[in-house]
Amino acid sequence: MSNRGYIVPIGGAEDRSRDGVILRRFVELCGGSKARLAIIPTASQLEETGPNYEQVFEAIGVREARSLPFEQRSDCDDPEALEVLSRATGVFLTGGNQLRLSTVIGGTKVAQLLRRRNAEGLHVGGTSAGAAILSEHMIGYGDEGNVPRAGMAHLAPGLGIFQTIVVDQHFAQRNRFGRLLAALALNPRLVGLGIDENTAAFIGPDDVMRVVGEGSVMVLDNAKVGHTSADRAAPGQIIDVHNVVLHVLSHGGKFSFQTLQPV
């Protein structure tokens, strides 16, 4: 088992009350009352997002919860902010627009620090846009619908905290089954995680995911895909895909990304 910290994508709209099971579990993981959390609210355009999460985590009970409002790329060189990230036991990325996260933070010292420190044990969680950005290949935006169609999923480089998955969030609520399939059809080597609202995937250093929360996490495993028509489907046309393996998991469910099987 590596020393890597947990990676915790959340499907958005998580319960932010003191009793919210996902955020409580994240806080416990990060040290409970000794936790020092750094919040990255960059995805959001709302000024109150960072301070709101400070209050949420303080109400659950942490030693420190500090919002780091990176608004432009040059903010990501700020020594004080990098110091806060260096001593954090957990980092939380808020929702908003994942392309704002990738364009402001991608390739900066903040992104490097997150990857390096996660490999050394820092826990990194994110909700909605903050979940999408955790993967190397991120769905930047796309269209709703159950059926995969060419052009439905627009990819962008994410932070690359977890290389082999593509996360999609608000999954059932925004009917994103088709766009996740469409993203995966482009190169079947990746595994898709469709995470519902108020639901989280706690991915441990053993590469085992534990599902926490109200909804489901769908795992789309394309390792056995023998055929996809993604290379030749015209825009809007259905993408044929054969032999996708699907797992539906709910609270308490476990899945290993090493064996690609439920545990």
Place this chain on the structure above:
Amino acid sequence: MSNRGYIVPIGGAEDRSRDGVILRRFVELCGGSKARLAIIPTASQLEETGPNYEQVFEAIGVREARSLPFEQRSDCDDPEALEVLSRATGVFLTGGNQLRLSTVIGGTKVAQLLRRRNAEGLHVGGTSAGAAILSEHMIGYGDEGNVPRAGMAHLAPGLGIFQTIVVDQHFAQRNRFGRLLAALALNPRLVGLGIDENTAAFIGPDDVMRVVGEGSVMVLDNAKVGHTSADRAAPGQIIDVHNVVLHVLSHGGKFSFQTLQPV
């Protein structure tokens, strides 16, 4: 290869113009200008449904298109109607309410004749409710949503024309992925077919399905399912299912129900 006739479930809302590719193909199969079609409009509560389909098939060009308005179980003993069915080259079941079809026709001479004559070569097609009824285990009604939940799919005995599949129709349009998964989780031996509107599955005597039309047919193969929580999920609770194999097929796609693989 058996002598069985084609079985043609259609996902509803098929193009009924003269150029509609699905109904044209069905007519060709049944003999084109020599086709004698019997229409069973029982699922529909609208008196015009049967006569409308007579006109649709006559416009495409058939020798005979005759609606048989079975409205109560005793109508299914009518010798003249049974005679029409006996000399038909194809039978078409309209949309409406599949429970009306099963309660009026199920167990009657009409149902027996359809099964026996299909085994001998009669082509049987149906749209929407008329597609659902073709399977042995039919989804009578249920709830929308992507995630399978206990109680989401209510089963009823269908006509049993095709034993090993469960058909769901208006599949993407009415967001029925969850209810088909929920139906299959009850006993993973069956294969699910989720058929979109204006889309058909032409299942030949070789047990190979050919997809025709605008949308997709999703095949949900549960043969490798190692675990489902359908036995203990409380009403409304998510049903965990592991190792469902999914195929997305569009116009021109083929799938064998013998090998359970695309062709």
